[in-house]
Amino acid sequence: MNFIEPRTLAFIISVLTALSALILLAMRQSFSTTVRGVNSWTIGIWIFLICSLLFNFRGQLHPLLSVVLANLLLIISLLLMISGLLHYHGRRLRHHGLIGIATVVFTAVIVWFTLIQPNFQFRLVFVAGLLAFILAGLGYLALHGRPVTTGRVVTGAAFLLGAVTCFLRALSVTLNFDRPNTFFDLSSLQVLYLGAFSVTFFIGTLGFILMINERLREILQYNAEHDELSAALTRRAFFEKTEAELSNSRKSGKPVSVLILDLDNFKQINDAYGHHFGDQVIVDFCDTVRSLLRPNDVLGRYGGEEFVVLLPDTHGGAAIEIAERIRTALHRPRNLPPYTASIGVATTLTEEENTDSLLIRADKALYRAKGQGRDRIEVAQSN
Numbered sequence: 228m229n230f231i232e233p234r235t236l237a238f239i240i241s242v243l244t245a246l247s248a249l250i251l252l253a254m255r256q257s258f259s260t261t262v263r264g265v266n267s268w269t270i271g272i273w274i275f276l277i278c279s280l281l282f283n284f285r286g287q288l289h290p291l292l293s294v295v296l297a298n299l300l301l302i303i304s305l306l307l308m309i310s311g312l313l314h315y316h317g318r319r320l321r322h323h324g325l326i327g328i329a330t331v332v333f334t335a336v337i338v339w340f341t342l343i344q345p346n347f348q349f350r351l352v353f354v355a356g357l358l359a360f361i362l363a364g365l366g367y368l369a370l371h372g373r374p375v376t377t378g379r380v381v382t383g384a385a386f387l388l389g390a391v392t393c394f395l396r397a398l399s400v401t402l403n404f405d406r407p408n409t410f411f412d413l414s415s416l417q418v419l420y421l422g423a424f425s426v427t428f429f430i431g432t433l434g435f436i437l438m439i440n441e442r443l444r445e446i447l448q449y450n451a452e453h454d455e456l457s458a459a460l461t462r463r464a465f466f467e468k469t470e471a472e473l474s475n476s477r478k479s480g481k482p483v484s485v486l487i488l489d490l491d492n493f494k495q496i497n498d499a500y501g502h503h504f505g506d507q508v509i510v511d512f513c514d515t516v517r518s519l520l521r522p523n524d525v526l527g528r529y530g531g532e533e534f535v536v537l538l539p540d541t542h543g544g545a546a547i548e549i550a551e552r553i554r555t556a557l558h559r560p561r562n563l564p565p566y567t568a569s570i571g572v573a574t575t576l577t578e579e580e581n582t583d584s585l586l587i588r589a590d591k592a593l594y595r596a597k598g599q600g601r602d603r604i605e606v607a608q609s610n
Contacts, residue, residue, distance in 0.1 A: 240425035241279045247432040248272045254439055262442045264315035271307030272432055274300050279425075285410050294341045298354060299334050305361045306330075308431075312368040315438065333357065347408060348400055355397035355420075362390035362427065369434070376441045382434030389427030396420040454528040456506055457513040465527030465535060469582045472539045477578045484546035484574040486536040487589040488516070488553070491567045491601040493532040500564050508566050512557070519552050535586070543574040543606065550604045569596040573607035 251269040254262075278300035285293040310320040320326075336353060340346045366387035369379050396416070399405050405416040452464035460468065469485070476483045490496075490512060497505040509532065516526055516536065525537040538546050550570045557567055571593030573585050588607035596605040 238283060240422070240429055241276060241283070244272065244279070244425070244429045244432065245276055247429060247436065248276060250436060251432065254436070261446060262315070262439050263317065264311035264313070265439060266311075267307045267314060268311030268432075268435055271304040271311060272428070274307065275304040275428055278304065282410065290341050294350075295334065295337050298337050299330070302330060302333060302357075302361075305358075305365070309361070309365060309368065311435070312365065315442070316368070316372060347410070348406060351407065352397045352400050355393045355400075358424070359390045359393035359397065362386045362393060365431070366390060369431075369438075376438070378434050378437030378439075378441050380434075381437060382431050385427050385430035385434055389424055389431070392420060392423040392427070457509055457528055457534075459513055459534060460525060460527035462527065462529060465525065465529075465537065466582055468525050468527075469537050469585070472537060473575070473580065473582060473585075475539070476575060479540075481540045482542050482575050483585070484538040484541040484543060484572065485585055485589050486538065486546065486550050486553075487529060487571045487573075487586065487593045488534045488536065488568045489570075489593055489597065490532040491569055491597070493566070496564050496566060504564055508563055511561065511563055512566070512568070515556050516553055519549065519556060524549075535589075541574070543572065546572050546574060547604060547606065554602065554604060567602035569593055569601045570604045571596060571607065572604060 248269070251265065251272060255265045255269045278297045281288065281293050281297035281300070285297075287293070306320070306326065313320050337350065340350045340353075363386070366383045366385075366389075369386060370383035372379075399416055400407070405414055407414055407417045410417075452461055453459065454461055459465075469483075472483050490508070493505065493508070496508055513526060513534070516534070520526065520536065521538075523539050527535045527537070529535040536549075538549065541549075550572050554568060554570060571589040571591070573589035573592060575585060592605040592607040596603045599605070
């Protein structure tokens, strides 16, 4: 690999990384509030590009810029990427004081072995060892959690590969397998180290772009399947879920029950208090219902002020108990206009029962409940 000039290699990788940084910049402008972590990662990759330029001008700029500032910016860029991955997972970078102290110590060591007692080989081992630790952390954060996606695998693999490369580089110098004298030394190991390290950032950023696209798909799918106000499943998504559970019921022989719930006199609440309070009632109602359901139960919005609950593996008696808990909970005092609900209950009778027939029977039971005074539960008739 001696024929590869390190500065040329670093420049090529920097150009590729700059292109990915431009893509991130465009995504930041469009999705920074939708996908968390984009801002931090974008700033981090641009800082990495600046430090790459400073590294490339080593020997032409003062060491304070091309060595000390370049290494400091490199660490800052990695910390911003860590912050971006943490934000992506809904977490935050902590221990800012400790990180600040560690950064000051790192800078002091670089200053000492650059300007006061120059020692390139010690500096290389020190920086490569620290980078191995940080890159391993980035790889772990990328792969941590579920589901494991292509973007996470690409990002995690890139940074773990970078961590291994940095560790082996520090080890090779420590054990005297290679003793480079300058950053752009033409030894094969130094060229390999610089190339692999630069590729790590490029591939890692491409992986993060894939992670952004994956998160956007998740958000779009969630928005398509959930009602914006109540966060309940949309009618279509609920029907699909019900069909799937009925299919499972036919195989297992266990019953499926549904509840149709209708907010009593909801139009009067809107007329008397306004639609703002009406919306708050719907949100409160859905939160109350969800708090009383089991993990596998499903809440959907059937239309307007009508909602439907899917109860897998539930016989009629258990469904009535759940309905009664919901009806009773709505009587608790709250800082909202008082409201109640009428509930119709239906349970599968035969293996041939489908979504439409089950919901039709529950709907008929609901209208009996409303016709007999509201705020009550009625069970679907067998016929």
